[in-house]
Amino acid sequence: MKRLKILIPLLFCFATAFGQQQERIINYHADIVIDTTGRVEVAEHIKVYAAGNEIKRGIVREIPVYRKNNKGNNVRVEVNILSVQCNGEPSKFHTKKENGNLAVYIGDENVWLHRGEYEYTIVYESFGHIGFFDDHDELYWNATGNDWIFNIEQASATITLPEHAIAGKTYAFTGKFGVSGNDYSVIDSGNVQLFATTRELYPKEGFTVSVSFPRDIVKRPPPPSKTQMFWNNYQHHICFPTGLLICLLYCFYASCKVGKRTEKRLVIPFFTPPRKLSPAAIYYLSKRYYGDKAFTATLVEMAVKGAITIHCEKTPWSLNKYTLENKENTERLRPEEKEIHAKLFSNGEKMVSVNSKNHKKFSQAQTGLEKSLISAWRIKDYFKNNGNYTAIFLLIIVVVSILYIFLTAGVNDSGENVIHGLAGVFIGLLIVLLIVFAFRIQRFSPDGAELNNEIKGFKLYMKKAEQHRLNLLTPPELTPELFEKLLPYSIALGVSNQWCKKFNNVLQQFNYKPEWYHHPNGFATAGFATTFATLGKSFNMSVGNTNPSSSGSGSWSSGSSGFSGGGGGGGGGRGW
Secondary structure, X not given: OHHHHHHHHHHXXXXXXXXXXXXXXXXXEEEEEEOOOOOEEEEEEEEEEEOOOOOOOOEEEEEEOEEEOOOOOEEEOOEEEEEEEEOOEEOOEEEEEEOOEEEEXXXXXXXXXXXXXXXXXXXXXXXXXXXXXXXXXXXXEEOOOOEEOXXXXXXXXXXXXXXXXXXXXXXXXXXXXXXXXXOEEEEEEOOEEEEEEOOOEOOOEEEEEEEEEOOOOOOOOOOOOHHHHHHHHHHHHHHHHHHHHHHHHHHHHHHHHHOOOOOOOOOOOOOOOHHHOOHHHHHHHHHOOOOHHHHHHHHHHHHHOOOEEEEEEEOOOOOEEEEEEEOOOOOOOOHHHHHHHHHHOOOOOOEEEOOHHHHHHHHHHHHXXXXXXXXXXXXXXXXXXXXXXXXXXXXXXXXXXXXHHHHOHHHHOOOOHHHHHHHHHHHHHHHHHHHHHHHHOOEEOHHHHHHHHHHHHHHHHHHOOOXXXXXXXXXXXXXXXHHHHHHHHHHHOOOHHHHHHHOHHHHHHOOOOOOOEEOXXXXXXXXXXXXXXXXXXXXXXXXXXXXXXOOOOOOOOOHHHOOOOOOEEOXXXXXX
């Protein structure tokens, strides 16, 4: 029991000492002086306890450089730092613009503070904070700001009006932003009003004060012209549609320059490869770029023609291991296929495994096929993406967006979400318009449109499963020979699965066992179609793994209706 009586006071002392060591603002006092020009000079005295946690070199005072006008729009206000002191002596400081604030960094980045109390004094002037009403004028001022990360044990503020001015109504508000707490007291001394909080303020809580006084003591600015009022009220209504109109006019101009789009034609099934194109050429012209699938389709065609045999071997890791056997029967090959054969079996090899050891062979073979396709088929003769028009349109969008933000800068560069939302909507619409334009500006040549239609018809035939519908158009009879002949094309067009399913019954009927493809499970099973359909994908993955280098191509409302966080001033701060 005696130990407990001794322990309790010790714990109490420890807790008290710990509380005193927490970083906090001990006292926050703002002296606000108004002169007859409307200039407001503020001297903020901020006494803190620094423990080296957040406050290491000093404090950062964040002063907003925007506030809302009487229409609820954000306007820029001028803020000039006049002096900065620490413990009554001039202090080193620097400023940055951060998130709509002027951030004042007090202290030296190379000097760390000792634990203890420090009093910072920031003197600055600002303009454009006097609210002018029909029967009075007013200063509505957020004395501490609502964005401090520290507790404020005591907050106070004095508002000094121009000489001989007598204060009218006074108001003050405490609490988080938007709250109208009344934990304060006020002392009226004629043209000087002293406000003080009656409780501690917690992080994100602030102290806002307001004083009204007779009108015309402070010089009122001249009323805005009708043109200025119109612009202030309707700048978004003008800039938004004007920017869109400029972009739409360019879209219309560019569309007229490149000519009309080729009319869509009815796609009818094509039963043979259009214009006797190779599988690789079909892929290249339909995709308008080279891809690994073109090489896979070419290897399968070479195998069907008897130049190579593809051996598939199952591994313990459930992956297919492929080996190419040289059959040396190259008479039926196209020139580019003969070149591939020569590169794969350059040293007269009988077998070549598809693995990393032979990636150079496959890389050279793929590069050779790509070059042959590019030289044989000029994509520009069939299709033009008109990228120069898209690039010009992108430049126009960038310029229009910058002008939009600049012309509405008094409203939309303050960091307010609503304003940023308007700019975001505008720029978002332009980006969508750019994407649509880039697609719509593309044009097929007359011959390109016809070829594209033929390829679509050929693909339609290969993927269409309802054979009885095609019978009306007298398609060729389904035979193993037709299956083999067009299989490489189905791989190139990405419809090998549908092509295999179309021949499922036929191949079973003929007990199909191809000489050009060897699989450990054979093909005399019900599941051979699925296995065969995945050949293109599996082989393409194997080749891809060995060919990593393959190329493709606060408001102005009266203080009587105010709240904590309203008015000018405000902001907050932290340590650094």
